[in-house]
Amino acid sequence: MNQDLVLGIDVGGQSSKLGIVTRGGEILAGTVVSSLQDNLSDFLDSLTSAIRSLISQVSGQGTVLGIGIGAPNANYYKGTIEFAPNLRWTYVDGQPTVVEFARLISERVNLPVTVTNDANAAAMGEMTYGIARGIKDFIMITLGTGVGSGIVIDGRMLYGSDGFAGELGHVCVEQDGRQCNCGLKGCLETYASAIGVARTARQMLADSSRDSLLRRLDAETISSKDVYDAAREGDLLAKEIFERTGTILGRAFADFVKFSAPEAIVIFGGMAKSREFFHDAMMRSMNDNLMLVWKNRVKILYSSLKESDAAILGASALAW
Amino acid sequence: MNQDLVLGIDVGGQSSKLGIVTRGGEILAGTVVSSLQDNLSDFLDSLTSAIRSLISQVSGQGTVLGIGIGAPNANYYKGTIEFAPNLRWTYVDGQPTVVEFARLISERVNLPVTVTNDANAAAMGEMTYGIARGIKDFIMITLGTGVGSGIVIDGRMLYGSDGFAGELGHVCVEQDGRQCNCGLKGCLETYASAIGVARTARQMLADSSRDSLLRRLDAETISSKDVYDAAREGDLLAKEIFERTGTILGRAFADFVKFSAPEAIVIFGGMAKSREFFHDAMMRSMNDNLMLVWKNRVKILYSSLKESDAAILGASALAW
Numbered sequence: 199m200n201q202d203l204v205l206g207i208d209v210g211g212q213s214s215k216l217g218i219v220t221r222g223g224e225i226l227a228g229t230v231v232s233s234l235q236d237n238l239s240d241f242l243d244s245l246t247s248a249i250r251s252l253i254s255q256v257s258g259q260g261t262v263l264g265i266g267i268g269a270p271n272a273n274y275y276k277g278t279i280e281f282a283p284n285l286r287w288t289y290v291d292g293q294p295t296v297v298e299f300a301r302l303i304s305e306r307v308n309l310p311v312t313v314t315n316d317a318n319a320a321a322m323g324e325m326t327y328g329i330a331r332g333i334k335d336f337i338m339i340t341l342g343t344g345v346g347s348g349i350v351i352d353g354r355m356l357y358g359s360d361g362f363a364g365e366l367g368h369v370c371v372e373q374d375g376r377q378c379n380c381g382l383k384g385c386l387e388t389y390a391s392a393i394g395v396a397r398t399a400r401q402m403l404a405d406s407s408r409d410s411l412l413r414r415l416d417a418e419t420i421s422s423k424d425v426y427d428a429a430r431e432g433d434l435l436a437k438e439i440f441e442r443t444g445t446i447l448g449r450a451f452a453d454f455v456k457f458s459a460p461e462a463i464v465i466f467g468g469m470a471k472s473r474e475f476f477h478d479a480m481m482r483s484m485n486d487n488l489m490l491v492w493k494n495r496v497k498i499l500y501s502s503l504k505e506s507d508a509a510i511l512g513a514s515a516l517a518w
Numbered sequence: 519m520n521q522d523l524v525l526g527i528d529v530g531g532q533s534s535k536l537g538i539v540t541r542g543g544e545i546l547a548g549t550v551v552s553s554l555q556d557n558l559s560d561f562l563d564s565l566t567s568a569i570r571s572l573i574s575q576v577s578g579q580g581t582v583l584g585i586g587i588g589a590p591n592a593n594y595y596k597g598t599i600e601f602a603p604n605l606r607w608t609y610v611d612g613q614p615t616v617v618e619f620a621r622l623i624s625e626r627v628n629l630p631v632t633v634t635n636d637a638n639a640a641a642m643g644e645m646t647y648g649i650a651r652g653i654k655d656f657i658m659i660t661l662g663t664g665v666g667s668g669i670v671i672d673g674r675m676l677y678g679s680d681g682f683a684g685e686l687g688h689v690c691v692e693q694d695g696r697q698c699n700c701g702l703k704g705c706l707e708t709y710a711s712a713i714g715v716a717r718t719a720r721q722m723l724a725d726s727s728r729d730s731l732l733r734r735l736d737a738e739t740i741s742s743k744d745v746y747d748a749a750r751e752g753d754l755l756a757k758e759i760f761e762r763t764g765t766i767l768g769r770a771f772a773d774f775v776k777f778s779a780p781e782a783i784v785i786f787g788g789m790a791k792s793r794e795f796f797h798d799a800m801m802r803s804m805n806d807n808l809m810l811v812w813k814n815r816v817k818i819l820y821s822s823l824k825e826s827d828a829a830i831l832g833a834s835a836l837a838w
Contacts, residue, residue: 280811281810281811334679335678335679349777349778351671351676351678352674354672356671356778357779358655358671358778358779358780359654359655359779359780359781360779360781360811360812360815361779362779362811362812363777363778363779364776364777364779365776365779365809366776366777368776368809369773369776369777370769370772370773370807373769380809381809381810382807382808382809449690449693452690453689453690453773454777456684456685456686456688456689457669457683457684457686457689457774457777457778458669458676458678458683458777459677459678459679459680459681459682459683459684460678460679461679461680487690487702488702489685489688489700489701489702490601490701491600491601491680491682492680492682495680
């Protein structure tokens with residue numbers, strides 16, 4: 199049997215996940231390498247030996263045609279990873295730099311390599327294998343440690359004039375609001391990411407003296423998981439934290455709709471697990487902030503892909 | 519000589535302008551009919567007789583292949599004008615309705631007819647004949663009585679899943695801000711349109727007792743033209759009104775860039791005449807609100823088309 203295969207790589211801050219994927223979205227073989235390396239050539243060495251080992255594992259089952267990589271701050275046009283604060287091996291003299299990642303991998307393994315940012319990869323995965331199959335216009339929002347986005351227009355990824363389109367985690371939702379890692383203030387990411395939820399928790403705990411299960415924890419170390427657990431136990435303040443998050447998300451979504459009029463917004467990432475607590479507030483707020491022509495017409499969908507596979511599938515979808 | 523020609527129609531609230539246009543963007547013949555008619559079939563009659571008369575005027579010079587129409591609230595996919603508050607002939611029983619405008623015209627004159635909203639038409643015109651020739655990714659912002667937008671991605675107009683994409687005049691720039699005609703609050707249009715500038719003038723005159731040439735006028739009837747005239751005479755308050763407008767525009771533009779990463783934003787419309795007073799504040803504010811990757815990289819351009827021709831050229835560009 200000699201079917202066509204592709205290799206998907208999800209480069210994360212902690213680890214990079216690799217998988218060999220069939221046209222149908224089945225992962226035939228997978229492995230993981232650590233991303234916590236200080237030196238670019240060391241990291242490339244581990245990655246290429248993992249790639250070679252995976253390819254030899256599936257040698258009887260098909261031919262690997264190419265490699266798709268999703269990575270933070272990756273540029274589809276240039277094949278680069280640019281100034282990624284969380285990837286130590288992109289640093290030179292203590293500063294993150296521009297790494298020609300696609301070229302470096304391609305030279306080593308002699309296969310075509312395409313890179314894109316991780317949220318775009320997630321959108322590709324959802325469009326190719328997931329809940330967005332058949333939807334030609336949608337916006338993927340990844341709610342994780344940060345907030346990322348991938349925008350699909352008429353069935354194609356939106357890369358923009360420079361390859362950096364779709365940074366919706368950094369639209370301003372609060373003038374002179376919370377300081378963001380990107381240097382700006384009031385970015386959606388500072389409110390709607392896992393870290394944003396934890397910041398909202400600390401703020402709301404400080405702003406009132408209301409009783410809450412969260413007061414048993416050290417405020418400085420509260421995580422979005424703690425807020426979720428408290429909400430599950432019926433804690434009213436914890437529920438309100440998620441409602442406030444949903445309200446902010448919905449308001450931002452309404453403005454995204456005014457831009458590209460998508461059929462759906464697809465939510466992916468760890469925060470989606472808490473949707474029972476923010477979904478209603480988010481829908482209400484989105485529809486309150488839409489004109490008549492869109493009110494109650496834009497679908498909100500949640501990713502249907504298993505989270506551990508989704509990133510690999512998304513990256514692999516790039517390579518087809 | 520039998521060259522290809524198209525007919526462009528710009529349907530405005532007051533008047534509808536028609537012109538027959540060559541491939542090179544030359545207007546061979548033009549005319550105007552009043553849009554201030556109460557009855558749909560009366561309006562269609564005046565329009566079709568004007569169309570026939572123009573076509574017969576150019577009968578020796580070429581063949582008219584089709585008609586492109588830019589109109590408020592027009593939908594490219596459906597060929598409709600939907601709920602346009604400023605067009606009386608779309609009203610039934612005192613309410614604006616959905617008019618199948620493309621079909622109605624096409625049946626009467628036996629030519630293919632395409633419609634789109636007026637800001638999209640302006641973007642098409644700029645891309646085909648104007649300053650945006652050769653630019654594949656740009657956002658057109660029309661600053662007139664209202665604020666409209668047309669988004670071009672990879673050389674193609676963005677219509678979205680429903681034909682209504684690009685309503686950037688209605689993104690929220692101020693939470694619980696000024697009431698907008700669309701029913702929402704804090705829309706960009708309520709600050710950055712000609713009417714928005716007049717509202718800012720009234721607000722700033724009321725908020726302080728600072729001296730200003732504008733105090734000689736009846737506050738209720740102040741127009742953006744009055745503010746412009748005062749600024750030209752060196753009036754500091756008038757200048758500050760435009761600076762505040764520029765600051766709000768720049769902040770909104772920064773968020774648009776995070777969506778589609780355009781090479782340029784192109785400004786069109788009556789307000790562009792006042793650019794000497796808002797341009798610097800707008801640029802500063804846009805760049806202050808952009809991440810490093812875009813800071814000082816996005817061009818702001820002003821339409822190069824003669825305003826009276828631009829709308830016809832834009833509409834005609836649709837028909838090619």
